[in-house]
Amino acid sequence: MTDDPVTTRLLRRALPTIIMLASLLIVVTLASALYLGRSILVPIALAILLSFVLLPAVRGLRGLRVPRAPAVLIVVLLTFGLLGAIGSLIAREAGQLAADLPRYSMTLREKMTALRAATGQENGLSATFSGLFDMADDIGKALQPAATTAPESAEIGTLQRPMQVEVQPARTSVLTTLSSVAGDILHPLATTGLILLFTVFILLQREDLRNRAIRLAGSSDLRRTTAAIDDATARLSRFFLAQLALNVAFGVVIGVGLWLIGLPSPILFGVIAGLLRFVPYIGAAIGAVLPLGVAVAIDPGWSMVIAVAVLFVVVEPIAGHVLEPLLYGHSTGLSPIAVIMAATIWTFLWGPIGLVLATPLTVCLVVLGRHVERLWFLDVLLGDGPALDPPETFYQRMLAGDPAEAIEQGRQFLKERALITYYDEVVLAGLRLAEADLARGTLDRSRQMKLGESFRTVVDRLGQPRRSWTRSSVGAEAAATLALVGPDPKAAMVVLKPDDLGPNWRGTAPVLCVSSRGVFDETATLMLSQILARHGIGARARPSKGLTEADVRDQGIAMVCFSYLDPISLSQIRLTIRQTRRAIPGVKILVGFWRERDPASLDRLRRATSADLLVTSLSDALQAALDLAQAAPASAKAPSGRRVLKAAE
Numbered sequence: 001m002t003d004d005p006v007t008t009r010l011l012r013r014a015l016p017t018i019i020m021l022a023s024l025l026i027v028v029t030l031a032s033a034l035y036l037g038r039s040i041l042v043p044i045a046l047a048i049l050l051s052f053v054l055l056p057a058v059r060g061l062r063g064l065r066v067p068r069a070p071a072v073l074i075v076v077l078l079t080f081g082l083l084g085a086i087g088s089l090i091a092r093e094a095g096q097l098a099a100d101l102p103r104y105s106m107t108l109r110e111k112m113t114a115l116r117a118a119t120g121q122e123n124g125l126s127a128t129f130s131g132l133f134d135m136a137d138d139i140g141k142a143l144q145p146a147a148t149t150a151p152e153s154a155e156i157g158t159l160q161r162p163m164q165v166e167v168q169p170a171r172t173s174v175l176t177t178l179s180s181v182a183g184d185i186l187h188p189l190a191t192t193g194l195i196l197l198f199t200v201f202i203l204l205q206r207e208d209l210r211n212r213a214i215r216l217a218g219s220s221d222l223r224r225t226t227a228a229i230d231d232a233t234a235r236l237s238r239f240f241l242a243q244l245a246l247n248v249a250f251g252v253v254i255g256v257g258l259w260l261i262g263l264p265s266p267i268l269f270g271v272i273a274g275l276l277r278f279v280p281y282i283g284a285a286i287g288a289v290l291p292l293g294v295a296v297a298i299d300p301g302w303s304m305v306i307a308v309a310v311l312f313v314v315v316e317p318i319a320g321h322v323l324e325p326l327l328y329g330h331s332t333g334l335s336p337i338a339v340i341m342a343a344t345i346w347t348f349l350w351g352p353i354g355l356v357l358a359t360p361l362t363v364c365l366v367v368l369g370r371h372v373e374r375l376w377f378l379d380v381l382l383g384d385g386p387a388l389d390p391p392e393t394f395y396q397r398m399l400a401g402d403p404a405e406a407i408e409q410g411r412q413f414l415k416e417r418a419l420i421t422y423y424d425e426v427v428l429a430g431l432r433l434a435e436a437d438l439a440r441g442t443l444d445r446s447r448q449m450k451l452g453e454s455f456r457t458v459v460d461r462l463g464q465p466r467r468s469w470t471r472s473s474v475g476a477e478a479a480a481t482l483a484l485v486g487p488d489p490k491a492a493m494v495v496l497k498p499d500d501l502g503p504n505w506r507g508t509a510p511v512l513c514v515s516s517r518g519v520f521d522e523t524a525t526l527m528l529s530q531i532l533a534r535h536g537i538g539a540r541a542r543p544s545k546g547l548t549e550a551d552v553r554d555q556g557i558a559m560v561c562f563s564y565l566d567p568i569s570l571s572q573i574r575l576t577i578r579q580t581r582r583a584i585p586g587v588k589i590l591v592g593f594w595r596e597r598d599p600a601s602l603d604r605l606r607r608a609t610s611a612d613l614l615v616t617s618l619s620d621a622l623q624a625a626l627d628l629a630q631a632a633p634a635s636a637k638a639p640s641g642r643r644v645l646k647a648a649e
Contacts, residue, residue: 047194047198051203250316456526459530515541561591
């Protein structure tokens, strides 16, 4: 590194650009390697995925005390034999369908003639179908055997047939013919052989490959690395096996249904539907296009077309929304945009086989990202989990000046959980993030005011009655929050009746919630007063200023709650509490320190501040208020004297 300060400053400024260019170069190099090496990489990828599927069968034979090598060979040979039989059956069905295309085109032309007569013009759709008819005629003529001509007579009537001249190409050599034929035959055979070879060796050397993967991932913590790789292997094996079983069953059901409908080549269409279903979101729709087109061609009416459409419309939702969640969860763990991008990229790199392999390969990358620290970015880019934690998402919406989205996410959450839980786990955490930015000096005065207004808007709107809310499924961000937090506290479900309150707590607002001088403390105070009021304890919020006897005369205040996101000095807090006790003799003092202090130090802080109660969450504050507010006789009553607050109220 040079000692020249100017050069050093220029290098620091250029460092982000250099990193970006280097990353771009790495991506381009990797994509080029995948594209140019597809002849080798595709068989390896297929072999790895196939090994995940065949591993349970090998383990089953090993459980029957079959040696490893014979067990692997038996499973692999049976699998490839079955695939070969299915391939030959598909080739025969495809050849028969192609030979029948010219005959089907006549029905299509008749339907298009009727359509033109009905519309009175040749629209774009009919022109498109006309091109398809011509293509079907060409394919059929190419597949039909050449017609033999009868010997021609020298004369037909009084006319003599003209002499026909046929130009034949020069005869190619035997070596040229053999090389052309061998190229078409040997390439798929070589690919199949590579897949077979790699699958056998992956299954035979599974433990050795696992150890090498542990070494690459990091051998400093063998327990953690081994557990991560074993978990990833088990999850991928279960996922691929379940996906294969479901898609095979889908193809079988579609094939049987098409056979019952009377569509020709149902086996071909069933196999295509099962293969294309490996492509999420659009695979099933693409698999329905070809049988629908054939149904349009061979049926003079529209009953067969309707039957085929109904078959796909009924079977696909059952497979996608009923069986998939039962077998391997509601999703593949990939975000929808990642699935579409992966399908596009892998298809560009590896062709049609890349379209089928896109989802399994991307799932492998996401699993690696979740278990290998160095590859964490893969989970962020491709996974379906939220990129930000719920408090971070909430705070980001506040920074963006978009409280409406945060309100909607909160409402979705409140359909399943209590408001106090959302305030504690999301809103208070967002306030802490804002307070941390404020302490770092990254928020100017205008931004502080806008943030405070956004926070108060969210709290005001979420505290309104829910009668106008519509019932719907929990959103993605709300679902993430539901998974983050624990069960609702018991106090969140209790609402006190007036008869349950002690004499000093039956006024209009027996609790006074006072915010400190912090910018965001007003929001915390507003949440506390709102929560107390929802649970039967009247409360009001006010900004921080010295309490005098005139301020509280005839108010019937039983408890004062001080709210601190960023506590000032303990001496100042003690002074404020003394002034409050002089202004309101006998009042209970609760201090809320919302910065998640160590629970072990709470008792020391309570003694240092001389407060009656010291809490770190709204749930604790609510529980303390409920305990103090209940009259002694009422507290001895059965719990039936309380009203339960429903989460979906």
